[in-house]
Structure formats: C-alpha cells, structure tokens
Amino acid sequence: MRGRSIRGSFVHAPVRGELEVLRVAVITIASDGTITSIGRAADGVPEGTIELPAGQLMLPGFVDLHLHAPQYPQLGMALDVPLEVWLGKYTFPLEAQYADLAFAQERYETLVTDLLASGTTTALYFATVHREATELLAQICLKQGQRALVGKVVMDDPASCPDDYRDASAELAVAETRAVIDHIRALPDNDRVLPVITPRFIPSCTDAALAGLGALAAECDCHVQTHCSESDWAHGYALDRYGKTDTAALDGFGLLGRKTVLAHSVFLTDDDMATVRAAGAGVAHCALSNMYFGNAVFPLRRALEKGLHVGLGTDISGGPSGSMLEACRATAQASRLLEDGVDARDSRETRGVPNSRIDMLTAFHLATAGGGVALDLPVGMFRPGYHFDALLIDPVAEAGTVRLFGAEPAERLEQILYTASRPNIAATFVGGDLVSGASPQ
Amino acid sequence: MRGRSIRGSFVHAPVRGELEVLRVAVITIASDGTITSIGRAADGVPEGTIELPAGQLMLPGFVDLHLHAPQYPQLGMALDVPLEVWLGKYTFPLEAQYADLAFAQERYETLVTDLLASGTTTALYFATVHREATELLAQICLKQGQRALVGKVVMDDPASCPDDYRDASAELAVAETRAVIDHIRALPDNDRVLPVITPRFIPSCTDAALAGLGALAAECDCHVQTHCSESDWAHGYALDRYGKTDTAALDGFGLLGRKTVLAHSVFLTDDDMATVRAAGAGVAHCALSNMYFGNAVFPLRRALEKGLHVGLGTDISGGPSGSMLEACRATAQASRLLEDGVDARDSRETRGVPNSRIDMLTAFHLATAGGGVALDLPVGMFRPGYHFDALLIDPVAEAGTVRLFGAEPAERLEQILYTASRPNIAATFVGGDLVSGASPQ
Numbered sequence: 001m002r003g004r005s006i007r008g009s010f011v012h013a014p015v016r017g018e019l020e021v022l023r024v025a026v027i028t029i030a031s032d033g034t035i036t037s038i039g040r041a042a043d044g045v046p047e048g049t050i051e052l053p054a055g056q057l058m059l060p061g062f063v064d065l066h067l068h069a070p071q072y073p074q075l076g077m078a079l080d081v082p083l084e085v086w087l088g089k090y091t092f093p094l095e096a097q098y099a100d101l102a103f104a105q106e107r108y109e110t111l112v113t114d115l116l117a118s119g120t121t122t123a124l125y126f127a128t129v130h131r132e133a134t135e136l137l138a139q140i141c142l143k144q145g146q147r148a149l150v151g152k153v154v155m156d157d158p159a160s161c162p163d164d165y166r167d168a169s170a171e172l173a174v175a176e177t178r179a180v181i182d183h184i185r186a187l188p189d190n191d192r193v194l195p196v197i198t199p200r201f202i203p204s205c206t207d208a209a210l211a212g213l214g215a216l217a218a219e220c221d222c223h224v225q226t227h228c229s230e231s232d233w234a235h236g237y238a239l240d241r242y243g244k245t246d247t248a249a250l251d252g253f254g255l256l257g258r259k260t261v262l263a264h265s266v267f268l269t270d271d272d273m274a275t276v277r278a279a280g281a282g283v284a285h286c287a288l289s290n291m292y293f294g295n296a297v298f299p300l301r302r303a304l305e306k307g308l309h310v311g312l313g314t315d316i317s318g319g320p321s322g323s324m325l326e327a328c329r330a331t332a333q334a335s336r337l338l339e340d341g342v343d344a345r346d347s348r349e350t351r352g353v354p355n356s357r358i359d360m361l362t363a364f365h366l367a368t369a370g371g372g373v374a375l376d377l378p379v380g381m382f383r384p385g386y387h388f389d390a391l392l393i394d395p396v397a398e399a400g401t402v403r404l405f406g407a408e409p410a411e412r413l414e415q416i417l418y419t420a421s422r423p424n425i426a427a428t429f430v431g432g433d434l435v436s437g438a439s440p441q
Numbered sequence: 442m443r444g445r446s447i448r449g450s451f452v453h454a455p456v457r458g459e460l461e462v463l464r465v466a467v468i469t470i471a472s473d474g475t476i477t478s479i480g481r482a483a484d485g486v487p488e489g490t491i492e493l494p495a496g497q498l499m500l501p502g503f504v505d506l507h508l509h510a511p512q513y514p515q516l517g518m519a520l521d522v523p524l525e526v527w528l529g530k531y532t533f534p535l536e537a538q539y540a541d542l543a544f545a546q547e548r549y550e551t552l553v554t555d556l557l558a559s560g561t562t563t564a565l566y567f568a569t570v571h572r573e574a575t576e577l578l579a580q581i582c583l584k585q586g587q588r589a590l591v592g593k594v595v596m597d598d599p600a601s602c603p604d605d606y607r608d609a610s611a612e613l614a615v616a617e618t619r620a621v622i623d624h625i626r627a628l629p630d631n632d633r634v635l636p637v638i639t640p641r642f643i644p645s646c647t648d649a650a651l652a653g654l655g656a657l658a659a660e661c662d663c664h665v666q667t668h669c670s671e672s673d674w675a676h677g678y679a680l681d682r683y684g685k686t687d688t689a690a691l692d693g694f695g696l697l698g699r700k701t702v703l704a705h706s707v708f709l710t711d712d713d714m715a716t717v718r719a720a721g722a723g724v725a726h727c728a729l730s731n732m733y734f735g736n737a738v739f740p741l742r743r744a745l746e747k748g749l750h751v752g753l754g755t756d757i758s759g760g761p762s763g764s765m766l767e768a769c770r771a772t773a774q775a776s777r778l779l780e781d782g783v784d785a786r787d788s789r790e791t792r793g794v795p796n797s798r799i800d801m802l803t804a805f806h807l808a809t810a811g812g813g814v815a816l817d818l819p820v821g822m823f824r825p826g827y828h829f830d831a832l833l834i835d836p837v838a839e840a841g842t843v844r845l846f847g848a849e850p851a852e853r854l855e856q857i858l859y860t861a862s863r864p865n866i867a868a869t870f871v872g873g874d875l876v877s878g879a880s881p882q
Contacts, residue, residue: 072844073844073846074856075844075856075859075860076855076856076857076858076859076860077853077855077856077859079773079800079801079855079859080798080800080801106846107846110844110846114842114844232789266785267785288774291774291777291778292774292777294781295781295782295785295789295792296781296782296783296784296785296787296792297778297783297784297785298785299785320770320859320860321859321860329761330774332520333729333732333733333771333774334778334783336732336733337732337738337775337778337783338783338784340735340736340737341736341737341783341784342737342738342775342778342779342782342783342793342794343737343738343779343782343793343794344707344708344736344737344738344739344740346737348673348736351736351737352783352784353783353784357521359520359521360517360520360521399840399863399864401555401863403513403514403516403551403555405514405547405548405551412518414517414518414520415515415516415517415518416517417517418516418517418518418520418761418762419516419517419761419762421862421863422840422842422862423840423864
C-alpha cells in the first residue's frame with residue numbers, strides 16, 4: 001500500500017467515547033508507510049487508487065500493550081492456580097526452555113504469524129531472560145513486519161527466581177539489557193521494532209537491578225515495562241519490602257516515565273494514579289488475565305477519568321486468548337461486573353461500584369488509539385503523519401462469525417467487534433505493508 | 442456414521458470434576474444413531490471401521506440450554522442498556538418481524554447452520570410469539586439435523602407487552618402452544634425435535650396464561666422453559682406481584698417439573714434452590730449474558746453442591762456469542778470474579794464469595810453431560826444407549842486457533858477448550874448423522 005491511495009470506508013475512535021466513520025473516503029499512504037492525507041472520495045480519487053471490496057471496511061490495527069511471547073505454548077493452560085504457583089510450576093520452566101534458539105524460533109514465528117492474523121499490528125512483548133532469544137524475537141517481528149517493542153526480562157533475585165532461570169547478577173542483567181537495546185536499534189532496515197527495559201516485577205528483582213535499569217532508561221531514552229500491583233500477593237509484596245506501593249517504588253527507581261507501561265495495576269491507590277498521571281506513564285489493562293490472577297477488577301473508568309493513559313493487553317498467557325477482540329470484550333464484561341457487583345445476596349446498593357461500565361466502543365478506542373498514546377507512538381488511528389497500521393474487515397467472510405443480514409457494516413461496529421473472529425480479518429497492514437491475509441487489488 | 446464403528450480418541454466428562462479419555466477406542470453406532478458399544482481397539486476393530494485422522498479427537502456435542510433464536514440478528518448489539526429497555530426498544534421490535542415467514546426463514550436457517558458449525562448439537566430454543574414461525578424453526582432444525590427443543594413464546598399481558606407483539610389472550614396463547622406441540626410431534630420422520638412450553642417470564646404473562654400452561658405441561662408431559670430471577674428487576678417483580686419469588690410462583694402454577702429449565706436464576710434463594718431440586722428441574726446458567734443483564738453472578742458452585750441440575754446457555758442475544766465454547770470460558774471467568782470479588786478497595790476477606798470457582802473441565806461437563814441431565818435426554822456423553830451427538834476436533838486446522846506445538850491433544854483438553862474456534866470443529870454429528878463439516882472416511 002506504500003505510495004498508494006485506498007478508497008473505502010474507514011472506522012476509528014481517535015477520541016474516547018466517539019466513533020468516527022470515514023465513509024467513501026480516500027487515504028493516501030507515503031512511501032515510508034505513513035498516512036499523508038485523508039479526504040472525501042467526492043473531492044477526487046488519485047489514479048491507481050485501490051478500491052476496498054464492497055461491504056468491507058478498514059479499522060486501525062490493534063495495539064497489544066502487554067503479552068509474554070514465550071508463554072504462547074501454554075495459552076489456556078493452568079489457569080486454576082494462584083499467580084505465584086503459576087509462575088514457579090508452569091511459567092518459569094517453560095520460559096527457561098527458550099535458551100534453546102530452535103525451540104524459541106518455532107514458537108515465536110508461530111506467535112507473530114498468529115497475532116498478525118488476529119489484527120495485532122503493534123505488540124509490547126515480554127520475552128525471556130535470554131539475550132539471544134530476545135534478539136531473535138525482535139528479528140522475527142521485523143521479518144514478519146509487526147510493529148513491536150521487545151524486552152529482555154530481568155529477574156535476578158536468587159531468593160525468588162529459579163537457579164536455572166534468572167540473571168546471574170544485577171550487573172549482568174543491566175549489561176545484557178543494554179546489549180539487547182543496542183542490537184535492536186542496530187537491526188538493518190529496522191523501521192518498526194523498539195527495545196524495552198523490562199524488569200519482570202519487583203518480587204523477582206534486586207534493588208541493584210531495579211536501580212540499574214532505571215538509570216539505563218534515562219540514559220537510553222527507552223521504553224520501560226513491568227508488572228504493577230497485579231494481585232493481592234504482588235501488591236502486598238512491595239508494601240512489605242519497601243513500605244510503599246509498587247508504583248511508588250518503581251518511581252523511586254526511575255522506572256516511571258512517559259514511555260513506561262505498567263501491566264495490570266489492579267490495586268493502584270488514588271495516590272498511585274496521581275503518580276502515574278504525573279509521570280505520563282501508561283497502564284496495560286488486561287481484563288481477561290485479571291479474571292484469573294488479578295483478584296479484583298482494575299478500576300478502568302476511574303483511571304480514565306483521572307486522565308491516565310490506558311491501553312489493553314491480552315497478557316498471553318495469563319489470559320487464555322491472544323486476540324485483542326477478546327481483550328475488548330473482556331474489558332466491557334469485567335467492567336459490568338465491577339459496576340454491578342457479583343454476590344446476589346448483597347443489596348443492589350452495596351454490591352458493586354457505580355459508574356464503572358465501559359462500553360465496547362470505548363474498549364475499541366483503548367485497544368487502538370489508547371495503546372498508541374500509552375506508547376507515545378503515532379499508531380491507532382487514521383490521521384496524517386500516523387503509520388498506516390490497519391485491518392481490512394470482511395463481515396461476510398464465509399468462515400467468519402459476523403452476521404449482519406444486510407445491515408450496513410459501518411453502522412454495526414459494536415456488533416462486528418463483538419462477533420468477529422479471525423476469518424473476518426481479511427488482511428493486516430503495518431506501515432503500509434501487507435503482513436497477513438490478502439490485499440485488495 | 443449410523444451402523445458404523447469409529448476408531449480413535451474420545452474425551453468426555455460424564456461425571457462432574459472428572460475427565461474420561463477413551464484412547465484408541467472403538468465406538469459402534471446403531472442404525473438409529475445411538476451408541477451400541479464402546480470398547481478398546483485392542484479388543485478388536487470391526488470391518489469397515491472409520492479411523493479418525495491422526496491428531497484429531499472427538500468430544501460430545503454441546504447442549505445449549507438457553508437461547509433466543511429470533512435474536513440472532515442483534516447478536517452483540519445494544520448491550521449497554523438495562524434489561525427492560527433492551528426488551529422494549531430492541532428485542533420485541535426485532536422479534537415482531539418474525540411474523541414474516543420469509544424474514545424468519547433466512548435468519549433461522551443461518552442460525553442453525555452456524556450453531557451446528559459451532560458444535561451445538563442440542564439447543565433449547567425460545568422462538569417468538571408466532572405459531573407459524575415457531576413451527577418453521579422446528580422444521581429447519583429437523584431438516585438440518587439439529588437436536589432441538591422449540592418453544593412458542595407466550596406473552597399475553599397487555600400491561601407489559603407491546604400491542605403488536607403479544608398473544609391476543611391467555612386462552613389463545615395456550616391453544617397456540619398446544620397447536621405447536623401437536624405440530625412438532627407430528628412432523629414426519631421427527632427423531633430429534635421436541636416442543637417446549639415457553640412462558641417468556643412472569644412479567645409478560647397473565648396468571649391465566651401461566652396457569653393454563655402449567656395445566657398443559659401436566660397434560661402433555663412436555664418440557665417447560667422460562668426465565669427465572671434473572672436480574673434485580675425481574676426478581677423484584679415477582680416479589681411485588683405475588684409476595685413470593687419467581688421460583689415459588691412458577692411452582693405454584695405447575696410449571697416446575699423434571700423437564701423444566703429455568704434460565705439464569707441468578708437470584709435464587711436457598712429455599713428456591715430446594716424447590717428446584719425437589720422438582721428435579723434444571724437451571725440454564727448463562728454466564729456471558731448475566732455479565733450484561735444479570736446484575737450479579739449465578740452462584741453456580743452452590744447450586745451444584747445442593748444437587749441442582751445445571752447446564753450452560755449462550756442466551757443469544759443477551760450474551761454476544763452463540764458459541765458454547767465461549768459459554769464455557771465465561772462460566773469459568775465469572776466464577777473467578779464471584780470468588781475473588783471485584784472492588785480492589787475491599788479487603789481480600791470481604792471482597793468475594795469463597796469457594797465459588799469453576800474450572801474449565803467442570804464447565805465442559807456442564808455444557809455437555811450437564812445439559813443432557815437437565816433435559817432428561819440421553820445426550821452429552823459417550824455411553825451405550827446415548828445418541829451419538831459428537832464433534833470431531835482438529836487441533837491443527839490451518840485456520841484454527843489451537844497451538845499445541847506437538848503436545849498430545851487428549852492431554853490438552855483444557856487448552857483446546859480455551860483456544861479452539863470454529864475452524865477447529867472439523868465435523869459435527871447428531872444422532873450419527875453428519876450435520877456440519879466433513880466426515881472422516
């Protein structure tokens with residue numbers, strides 16, 4: 001699509017709570033894959049313009065703000081154990097196997113292929129503790145064309161990390177993180193993969209590692225990601241260790257900045273939210289995962305009303321789906337249970353948290369534009385200067401699951417978002433490049 | 442498959458909490474579509490036995506214990522309004538259009554096709570108030586081979602039902618229900634479609650209609666379905682009108698028996714549960730729908746521990762998915778939020794309802810065997826004398842979403858149930874007949 005124009009219907013949600021339908025519009029894409037102009041077809045259509053097939057429409061690609069690439073093979077497994085058991089018995093042993101690059105390559109290639117087919121055009125990845133396998137993931141993203149932020153996981157505390165799966169020391173953890181940053185930034189023709197400083201979470205890191213990574217973040221002007229106040233246990237851990245919350249502790253280590261994304265953040269206090277807001281950091285809300293491991297529902301609407309940047313994450317494999325459509329659905333659903341409450345024996349007045357509901361269109365905004373804002377990247381909406389990261393939606397795909405019975409697709413976005421499945425994503429584009437499916441001619 | 446034997450792996454959950462893997466087994470199907478024998482392949486394989494392809498396995502078909510056939514066109518729409526608004530503004534006007542049989546035919550045919558492709562081999566349907574369209578739905582199910590229970594909806598109270606969409610009188614409502622029962626029972630070659638007495642719910646019915654339907658149920662030995670204590674509003678309505686609960690009121694009208702299925706039942710009291718148990722009635726738990734319209738989570742584990750029959754329902758279109766796989770997932774997820782609670786500001790001790798969690802294998806049991814028990818039909822497991830209603834699962838289907846990376850499928854049922862999508866259902870069989878997909882040779 002680079003250097004071409006596309007004529008058709010485009011639907012996006014640049015502003016929370018508002019859906020913008022660009023009907024019979026023309027979007028022109030520069031040779032660098034960014035959007036140069038958006039106009040009405042009635043005002044003129046350049047020669048060689050690509051026509052979207054009748055009944056199809058384009059959406060911005062999804063931004064998955066939190067997922068663990070190595071955990072894809074255990075998607076949907078072991079969801080009935082507490083977080084700390086899930087880590088020690090299942091997750092760490094699986095991740096340890098990524099020391100084997102052949103093992104890693106097969107799984108990472110499949111993951112990236114599947115995510116692109118599912119419409120995830122930008123992904124913020126936790127990799128593993130291994131430098132080489134992390135670099136391999138970055139290479140695979142670049143090769144397959146996915147916009148990605150890839151982090152070598154730091155976990156160096158011998159008291160909490162397995163002997164066969166941890167950084168040998170804080171110094172080495174920081175040095176290898178720096179090496180991965182340099183490697184990714186030096187990848188040839190790299191127009192879309194960025195490094196991320198990635199302390200797993202406070203319970204798995206020494207103070208020396210956290211402080212070293214904070215200094216590195218300032219030095220390298222790099223994205224940062226970690227888990228924050230995910231569960232009762234994780235939230236309580238920081239309070240026990242530091243006498244302050246995860247958020248305050250991360251801030252103290254220099255890990256909270258404009259390009260930081262905090263996964264989960266279920267137990268953020270009002271003070272924490274103010275700290276996150278002041279730092280310009282973002283939250284990756286992982287509704288599906290939190291149902292299993294979060295012990296409560298992230299107060300999303302409260303966070304939005306306080307002005308925090310929030311996007312959505314699948315949290316593969318804390319959540320059992322890698323689909324951002326599922327993340328949108330779970331976001332709406334969890335918010336309803338937060339609003340209404342869960343225990344039917346309580347009175348309606350005391351059961352839930354009023355004014356917590358999030359509708360599907362807001363979830364869609366968060367999964368696209370919201371993720372872009374959280375990452376401070378020009379993605380998630382159709383706007384001049386933004387990357388052309390987009391999905392071609394075919395509501396009548398034979399193997400798909402959308403049934404409009406003749407209704408106009410652009411008027412049924414909620415229905416499409418609720419009922420679409422992978423076959424309804426006819427094509428995925430990143431930076432104007434076709435990266436999955438088949439392009440219209 | 443009638444009159445043939447099948448060799449392969451079969452996985453089912455006849456007992457709650459237990460998974461039974463029949464590895465390298467042979468199931469023989471009689472000419473009437475029921476299972477005659479199940480044995481080990483090592484003990485002999487009859488001539489002409491069909492071999493399941495390597496890596497594939499069979500599961501029992503799903504029993505959807507609650508869905509509204511006419512609401513399929515609004516699947517995933519209007520999920521942000523209260524139940525009573527959703528009914529009056531969206532649902533009743535849509536259902537009213539099924540007076541037009543051509544309108545009904547297109548939508549019902551698509552629905553049944555889609556449900557079979559999604560693995561729903563038995564469905565307990567609410568149709569509409571219209572006699573002819575209800576009979577048409579029954580005919581379509583029979584033609585397409587789905588095991589179905591189809592009910593003409595009764596809603597005759599002028600105070601609560603729209604003028605253009607209600608029964609003209611209680612007498613006529615009962616008479617037309619009787620006519621539909623007779624019609625369905627007289628359908629030629631009908632080995633799988635049954636009638637259901639279907640008062641919509643107490644708020645839409647007069648006492649005369651409820652009493653008349655109760656008498657009809659006794660006379661015709663017919664299944665009964667209705668909504669019960671679905672939301673704060675619906676639960677409170679019966680209390681206001683009768684000074685007793687939905688359950689007690691339905692019991693008083695003779696509508697609670699061994700073949701009754703109560704949809705939702707979110708607000709059942711302990712006394713209600715005892716009443717349901719004593720009647721041998723069943724509950725259709727609709728976890729996904731309840732997230733939008735239920736105002737709380739059905740206390741499923743409490744109901745199971747009290748010995749109630751419970752199955753799962755999609756509640757098209759109160760829930761935004763017609764997939765019973767999604768119903769299983771939502772059941773597990775809602776149960777986790779019930780157990781853990783939702784408001785992070787509450788202490789862990791007071792936040793949720795301990796011991797409420799339901800794992801995926803239990804949800805699978807409920808979606809198959811549990812539904813069969815609730816309906817008192819021999820479906821939902823592989824057992825001699827039971828109907829051969831089954832799904833052929835292809836975990837490596839190219840367009841599918843299961844990724845086992847070489848693991849043995851029969852050992853990964855949880856993962857398959859969490860990650861499978863429609864393309865992973867290679868074939869669906871009802872009563873030994875192929876009704877969707879392609880049969881192995």
